[in-house]
Amino acid sequence: MTDISAVSRGTGRNPVAPGAGRTVAAAVPKSLVARLARGVTAGGDAEPVTTLAPLTGEPLAELPQSTPEDVAGAYRAARLAQPAWAALPVRRRAEVLLRFHDLLLKRQDEVLDLIQAETGKARLHAFEEVLATAMAARHYGRSAVGYLKDRRRGGAVPVFTHTVEGRRPKGVIGHISPWNYPLELSVSDALPAFAAGNAVVNKPDTQTALTALWARELLIEAGLPAELWQVVLGDGPVVGPAVVEHADYVSFTGSTRTGRDVAQRAAARLVGASLELGGKNAMLVLADADLDKAAEGAVRACFSSAGQLCISIERLFVHRSVADAFLARFAERTAALRLGGGLAYGADMGSLVSGRQLETVTRHVEEAVKAGATVLAGGQARPEIGPLFFEPTILDGVTPEMAVCSEETFGPVVSIYRFDTEEEAVTAANATPYGLNSSVWTRDLRRGRAIAARLRTGTVNVNEAYAAAYGSVASPMGGMGDSGLGRRHGAEGILRFTEAQTIASQRVMPIAPAFGLDDEKFAALFTKSLRIMKALGLK
Missing domain, CATH: 3.40.309.10 (Aldehyde Dehydrogenase; Chain A, domain 2)
Structure with a gap:
């Protein structure tokens, strides 16, 4: 010792x-960069950005940048595609996640190269991203039906009120993901959003955008309609607010300082947000x-x-x-x-x-x-x-x-x-x-x-x-205090992308004076009924 x-x-x-393995240039050829870059929603009005490989400092990729107008266009395309996707049975949507799981494990070497090239991390740590992403895909692929199914709830009047809680998609999720875990944090939050019937407009960090774009291609290969996952790139202070401005819900992972700004912008529009911060x-x-x-x-x-x-x-x-x-x-x-x-x-x-x-x-x-x-x-x-x-x-x-x-x-x-x-x-x-x-x-x-x-x-x-x-x-x-709001994973990780809707059907009698009861007798009847329901242990 x-x-x-x-x-x-x-x-x-x-x-x-x-030293072992291929060089960054060999693993990320220009042809691959060009193909993946076509997945970015960008009109060409902004100057492209050249990213550098952290391992060598050499140029890695030239990527188009989006403008706020491009972001608005991405939301329009996503909104057009989302209703048809939401109309599919949950099981059909979940099957896409399970096919993605299998493709990811089969072709993991491709994305491991990209993760290392863009972040500089060791390959074992890049594999952690593959592992976490596959686990999330499997979980929501198997569990989305259970999380999202209609649930019978106690009605206002036993027997006469039939009440069901349902879950409806938010619409289009604005998803801002960071550079440190470019596969796991761009995809694992998007998967439950898709399973819940939403579309996603994603702004990954430009430094690690190739990884997110590769994952988008793979998910499309697994059966996701291409328009459902829109990718925009650009400087955070310019493009980030535009992503929040059009979103029906915001999912953000990043610094506490930026998270506060995202929360304020979302709150001003009365849309929800989940934030995993520092x-x-x-x-x-x-x-x-x-x-x-x-x-x-x-x-x-x-x-x-x-x-x-x-x-x-x-x-x-x-x-x-x-x-x-x-x-x-x-x-x-x-x-x-x-x-x-x-x-x-x-x-x-x-x-x-x-x-x-x-x-x-x-x-x-x-x-x-x-x-x-x-x-x-x-x-x-x-x-x-x-x-x-x-x-x-x-x-x-x-x-x-x-x-x-x-x-x-x-x-x-x-x-x-x-x-x-x-x-x-x-x-x-x-x-x-x-x-x-x-x-x-x-x-x-x-x-x-x-x-x-x-x-x-x-x-x-x-x-x-x-x-x-x-x-x-x-x-x-997820986090407490300055570490954020909301949670990923589990029931909360998918229900955050939904709106709860209560549908109550009243039968035989209204919840109002009827059958000859005047107001006073109605009040007396319901007072007695409330006491009986409590005595019977009804919730």
Whole structure:
């Protein structure tokens, strides 16, 4: 076992994974880019944008950009197509999702190349997107009929009132998806919207638009009418408001700052919105935790997709009695992670996606070290591997005035904090306006679940980093506080794209004076009836 004092001196650098796989240019030829770009609704009035491959810094794709007028046109086309789709039985719509599931698994290598080329993440982390998307397709493909079926409800007057709750599609969903999980976050939210009978106008981030456009092609191949999924591209402040302006409902994943603006714009139009926003997620390692498993879990929790994951861990709380032993294990595993950019399995971590992300990560680390924090592992950019690589980094001795303590880093950086009591740990974990995800490690599962219930986050994983809760697609996933509104997955994940409609049929007698009853006798009769219904236990 590596001695913690040796690790704290910053000895060693993360190894480089052997180069393997095709080059970005070979995996994303110009012919593929041209074909996928035809799926963008754009009239050619805006200048195209050239994206760069994070792994190499080389030009990747030239993509058309949409104007607000193009967005309006996309909504018109979607609205024309939506009624016929909504008229199909739910089972027919769900079958498209199940065919998409099979096609995605069969042709996953194509999209894994695209995800890596556009985001720079390691292939295993790109596969997480395939896994999550396939699970969502399977779940809603199998469960949409049950979620959306008409439900008999208790009527106003037993026997005489027949009441049914139905679900109707919203219409056209405005869906704004981010760059960090371009397959999962563009498709997995669109799938339940389609199953519920809606059309979708999607604005993916231009940096990762090829992945979303590829998924659109695959879903069309699975049987989705092409007009139902419209894709628009453009600068967020220009095109984003136009997407919200025409939507019947808005689905947004991104920063808390932008999410507030989206919510305000949607509220002004009296349309609903679901928002998955930022996080400053905490992991708690209790005194009785299996330290080897906890250290392995912490590596996944903190450094998957180079930390560019809304539900990744950025604050790690360790019981003081096991802190040194845990940190020795964690630092050793972190320092051994292989960095690499090959379009093949083998690297443990890839690169950041942009110069902006690299700047934030570098600033947070350098400012913390200057203010007295200690680097236990990592802490340096690795330009010899690629322009946007930064080592997985563990910081000890972080104090509240440091930006890395409270601001979302969204990179491969985690801060360490020690605690003496579980009460102290829970209080510290909850001391943030965010509330997206958290993780608890203990050998006592009952104890772990009890602590989990006290954490103010939308999902909590016991003895896992994030995948257990996120992968439980029949259960809701989302944030509390500044981490957002609404939920994806489960019943809430599809019902948000519907309007509830109550249809009540009255038989034999009206709910009004009748059959010779005057107002007073009617009131007396219904007063007696209400007492009887309560005595009978009717709801």
